[in-house]
Amino acid sequence: MTSPLEQKKIKIAGPSVVTANRTWDGIVVYRTAAKSWSADLSEAAIVRNSDEAKTLLAESVADDVGAVGAYIAPVQVGADGKIEPGNLREQIRRTGVTIGQSAQA
Amino acid sequence: MYAYDEIDRTLVNERVSEFRDQVKRRLSGELTEDEFKILRLQNGVYLQLHAYMFRVAIPYGTLATNQLRALAHVARKYDRGYGHFTTRQNIQFNWIKLAELPDALEDLAKVGIHAMQTSGNNMRNVTSDQWAGVAPGEIEDPRIWSELIRQHTTLHPEFSFLPRKFKIAITASDHDRAAIKIHDIGLKLIKNEKGETGFEVLVGGGLGRTPFIGKTIKHFVHGRDILSYIEAILRVYNQYGRRDNIYKARIKILVHELGIEKFSREVEEEWQHIRNSSLQIDDEVIEDIRSRFSYPNYEKLPHMPDELRQAAADADFEAWRKNSVAPHKVQGYSIVTISLKPIGKPPGDATAEQMEALADLADKYSFGEIRVGHEQNLALPHVAKRDLPALWKALDKLGLATPNVNLITDIIACPGLDYCSLANARSIPIAQELTRRFANHELANLIGRLHINISGCINACGHHHVGHIGILGVEKNGEEVYQITIGGRADENAALGTLIGPGVKFDEVADVIEDVVEAYLALRERPEELFMDTVKRLGVEPFKERVYATR
Numbered sequence: 001m002t003s004p005l006e007q008k009k010i011k012i013a014g015p016s017v018v019t020a021n022r023t024w025d026g027i028v029v030y031r032t033a034a035k036s037w038s039a040d041l042s043e044a045a046i047v048r049n050s051d052e053a054k055t056l057l058a059e060s061v062a063d064d065v066g067a068v069g070a071y072i073a074p075v076q077v078g079a080d081g082k083i084e085p086g087n088l089r090e091q092i093r094r095t096g097v098t099i100g101q102s103a104q105a
Numbered sequence: 106m107y108a109y110d111e112i113d114r115t116l117v118n119e120r121v122s123e124f125r126d127q128v129k130r131r132l133s134g135e136l137t138e139d140e141f142k143i144l145r146l147q148n149g150v151y152l153q154l155h156a157y158m159f160r161v162a163i164p165y166g167t168l169a170t171n172q173l174r175a176l177a178h179v180a181r182k183y184d185r186g187y188g189h190f191t192t193r194q195n196i197q198f199n200w201i202k203l204a205e206l207p208d209a210l211e212d213l214a215k216v217g218i219h220a221m222q223t224s225g226n227n228m229r230n231v232t233s234d235q236w237a238g239v240a241p242g243e244i245e246d247p248r249i250w251s252e253l254i255r256q257h258t259t260l261h262p263e264f265s266f267l268p269r270k271f272k273i274a275i276t277a278s279d280h281d282r283a284a285i286k287i288h289d290i291g292l293k294l295i296k297n298e299k300g301e302t303g304f305e306v307l308v309g310g311g312l313g314r315t316p317f318i319g320k321t322i323k324h325f326v327h328g329r330d331i332l333s334y335i336e337a338i339l340r341v342y343n344q345y346g347r348r349d350n351i352y353k354a355r356i357k358i359l360v361h362e363l364g365i366e367k368f369s370r371e372v373e374e375e376w377q378h379i380r381n382s383s384l385q386i387d388d389e390v391i392e393d394i395r396s397r398f399s400y401p402n403y404e405k406l407p408h409m410p411d412e413l414r415q416a417a418a419d420a421d422f423e424a425w426r427k428n429s430v431a432p433h434k435v436q437g438y439s440i441v442t443i444s445l446k447p448i449g450k451p452p453g454d455a456t457a458e459q460m461e462a463l464a465d466l467a468d469k470y471s472f473g474e475i476r477v478g479h480e481q482n483l484a485l486p487h488v489a490k491r492d493l494p495a496l497w498k499a500l501d502k503l504g505l506a507t508p509n510v511n512l513i514t515d516i517i518a519c520p521g522l523d524y525c526s527l528a529n530a531r532s533i534p535i536a537q538e539l540t541r542r543f544a545n546h547e548l549a550n551l552i553g554r555l556h557i558n559i560s561g562c563i564n565a566c567g568h569h570h571v572g573h574i575g576i577l578g579v580e581k582n583g584e585e586v587y588q589i590t591i592g593g594r595a596d597e598n599a600a601l602g603t604l605i606g607p608g609v610k611f612d613e614v615a616d617v618i619e620d621v622v623e624a625y626l627a628l629r630e631r632p633e634e635l636f637m638d639t640v641k642r643l644g645v646e647p648f649k650e651r652v653y654a655t656r
């Protein structure tokens with residue numbers, strides 16, 4: 001998975017969200033349409049083109065106290081509207097490490 | 106063990122107060138993330154996939170038992186009950202909360218542990234041989250010099266904003282356990298013809314995107330001149346090192362581009378300006394540092410105690426002893442390596458319970474001292490041979506007696522995509538699967554010494570370039586793909602591995618490694634011929650053919 005830290009241009013190929021880490025504790029959060037952050041991917045605002053993505057990202061980055069390291073991440077939206085991570089990195093960020101017991105909470 | 110003086114304690118405590126204030130201002134919004142980032146990095150705090158990661162220094166890999174207990178406490182109170190020992194004698198906590206970090210730092214400061222300069226573009230934790238001070242044949246304890254350099258470089262303004270991070274490793278033994286040839290500066294303690302202590306100085310080693318083996322820049326620098334010589338190297342680097350391109354900013358690139366001869370001349374010229382300055386070290390300074398290291402009062406013990414003779418009848422004990430116990434410079438004592446590579450578990454992880462129990466065992470059997478090695482294992486450096494059977498039983502109960510040190514399941518792996526925001530692919534699950542494939546101890550012993558190193562991206566934190574077998578995870582078309590190299594090594598004969606062919610998918614990696622190992626077993630001339638010797642004799646072609654013939 002190409003690290004989002006290496007992303008230079010904002011170009012999206014499908015539905016995407018803005019994700020970041022909450023500032024005070026670092027947990028994974030998603031930008032919502034209500035201009036706040038949620039730990040629940042189902043509450044994330046979906047963007048579908050680069051202009052929407054740029055706008056959502058700019059607004060997210062501006063909320064520097066709420067969350068840090070905001071970037072655009074791909075998602076898949078099912079026919080029922082269910083949102084799933086669009087790649088392995090985001091899957092791991094959402095559901096946790098893939099390495100077994102010693103890393104579990 | 107080294108005892109901090111009042112200056113050290115004040116420095117560490119003041120740093121906690123300073124960082125507490127910085128965190129408070131960050132959380133209130135007074136500091137932006139851009140402003141705060143450099144401050145948190147100077148205190149070992151990264152932002153990773155799931156959370157902040159907190160990296161704590163274990164200078165030259167030496168820990169007292171109260172320090173190990175403090176690390177266990179941090180793991181339990183502020184994290185998820187475990188820590189991860191890294192390839193540079195640090196420990197990382199993967200789930201720390203920023204708001205609680207000052208408290209964690211304060212708890213560590215009480216036992217003289219800190220996170221200063223464990224990240225950022227400065228002088229990182231000075232590392233050394235985990236067998237320092239106890240290895241037979243050692244010139245002298247390299248930690249004394251490590252400590253000297255640690256003191257000189259900690260918060261040194263000239264070294265706080267280098268073009269890029271800078272790492273120094275020191276060894277005093279012919280067999281290099283500190284991987285000095287893959288460091289920005291590698292120091293090997295030697296004696297000159299007059300019997301004076303000094304250093305062979307290497308420069309420009311490093312892995313990552315552009316790997317280089319360090320080159321000898323000076324065959325002998327007298328001990329009294331080592332600070333000025335290091336400073337001269339750093340001044341040349343500070344002046345000429347690139348700051349415009351992060352991928353070309355390490356000193357290895359400068360040394361490569363200038364050539365070692367020209368770089369050496371620049372350093373020599375700079376050195377002549379400063380070598381007779383206050384940087385020249387008085388013997389009293391070294392003696393003062395030496396006096397702050399405490400050494401055990403060893404007993405006079407027999408070479409072969411009855412307890413050890415009797416325990417030899419236990420095949421499991423003997424398997425562990427032969428694998429994990431090494432000779433000590435003092436008769437009747439041993440160095441015991443504690444494998445943090447149990448089958449199927451993440452390499453280098455230890456739970457809070459294991460750390461606490463190990464601290465108890467170190468108090469009981471190792472004069473209260475623990476060591477941390479770059480191979481992501483621990484060691485008890487002063488174990489009486491008579492105590493080995495009892496220690497083994499206790500370690501076994503803790504899951505810390507896997508007899509796989511230096512064998513194929515003693516895998517070095519970075520955290521990879523499971524934790525790291527820079528990673529392109531997972532490392533730990535690959536390591537876990539490989540340990541399951543080679544779990545049979547007889548098979549692992551039959552294979553013999555074989556180091557597998559795994560990195561989840563080109564930054565090479567798993568040192569894949571210098572693994573006997575190196576595995577590098579990359580991303581291709583959205584999938585994890587792994588490149589396999591063979592023939593690397595990180596010791597005194599350090600070498601970079603050679604790629605054997607196209608990358609393979611996540612699910613195929615363990616099969617490929619099995620093929621490489623089977624090829625080795627079929628190709629070696631005799632059982633004593635190690636994997637590296639076979640690769641050296643035959644090159645990579647036979648292995649390549651074996652792996653790709655059916656793929």
